[in-house]
Amino acid sequence: MDLAALLEPLGLACREAGEAIRAVRRRGFDVAHKGDLSPVTEADHAAEAIILAALARHAPGIPVVAEEEAAAGRIPDLADAFFLVDPLDGTREYVRGGDDYTVNIGLVVGGSPVLGLVLAPEQGRLWAGIVGGDAWVEEAGGTREPLRVRVPGERLTVVASKSHMNQATRDFLAAEVPEAELVSVGSSLKFCLLAESAADYYPRLSPTSEWDTAAGHAVLLAAGGRVDAPDGSPLGYGKPSFLNPGFAASSGWRGPLLAPYMPD
Template identity: 40%
Template sequence: MSEFDPSNPDHIYFLCSLALKAGKNAMVYFHQDIEVETKDNDSPVTIADREGEEIIIQGIESRFSKIQIIGEESSENGLPDTIEDKFFLLDPLDGTKEFINKRTDFTVNIGFIDKTAPICGIVYAPALSRLFFTLDGKAFETDIAPDDPIINQETALHTKLSAAKQIQVRPKSDDGLVVVASRSHLSPETETFLKELTVKEIVSAGSSLKFCLLATGEADIYPRHGRTMEWDTAAAHALLCAAGGVVHDIDGTILGYGKRERGLDNPYFIAST
């Protein structure tokens, strides 16, 4: 099989199983003291990042062999010469700093891009037992612990996923916005931006989980005036859009993917409901 269909439950559930397996593997290292390497861009990387990406890539290649795959760790030595119209975009461990510091808000991310648009996303937060995924343009959440045997039981897993709860962003409220932001990335630009809003609460969270909190109705807006890469955002961006949200840059342009001329570096953006 080589074609991928984001409206096919079997295809989506297969990707979910890969995210779950990568998350299960990450949790083995989460409970250990592990070596932390520093990449050329000064970001940290661990064996959990590398093994997680290997699990996901091997799985995708076994089933969708003709579709290009771009992953954070495999791109360390350079991007492909050509980025195709359709490709998978992976971050096997978003929030490596959170992971290293034994915080629970790190995620496994599998996104699918079609002509610059993120049309499918799977996000798994293993330490929180929260799995988010898109299917046929809708967004869903279910709870699966990383040590749950169901991860390796295809039929039981599909049954569980088919009963997942559909999620949607919440309606606008008159009593102020719940803002979600990274612990380490509340920049001066973000603080200036927030002064223009009626803010009820600022919730601190790491990784792509911030998008997920918007998608589930737990928050309203996520402003990011700091560097991110496309693999950091693709899967959760797709999830948020499927839940009724939007992601655009600070000029109002919808955030797109496959920007090789930028090295897959995102502009500053605002994710909102």
């Protein structure tokens, strides 16, 4: 599989999906709720349809696990390689009128992410990376800059979720990185901040779905970062129900283990 050849058409699909999401916002929309009570809108479904069509054209035969398809019970049999798609990560932020939501396409091979694209539609910025290859961010005007994580300074910049901050995360931050500067950001943008040297650490002690993380995880790895499970092992994919119990993403260094702080 020529991963580099996939980046251009999938990047265009992300941008098309982003425009569809913005169009729904301009004309207004209703909000429904799925079985887990998370919100879903017309924009989620419109963006997912665009991405699924693009993957069928440019990567035929590779299974795709997409958030809204999975919510409807339509999950394909997995192979060694499969895509994980979150067409609108940060729906809560989107519904509230916030700007930090994203479109995400990740490719997993052998349980590890190898390719990722993350689009921030409101900023027009597209982050992309191939693990072991290049990572870059493309601005709305088409200019690209390479991505590389930074070496942490004396004071860490830690990013955390806007919508999913919990007591376990507060306890961890207070005990392990008490002097850190804390920045709250929605969606997979947290991975992108690490990849572009704007932050150092992203601990997550509440559950996420694999389609929430695969794309950003791949971009961060391609930029020289890492993502560890609570026990310090690399975060893997293809788990039961596609759930991540927790993880720590960083700009290349291994932070303290999350395991002692994970909620029961």
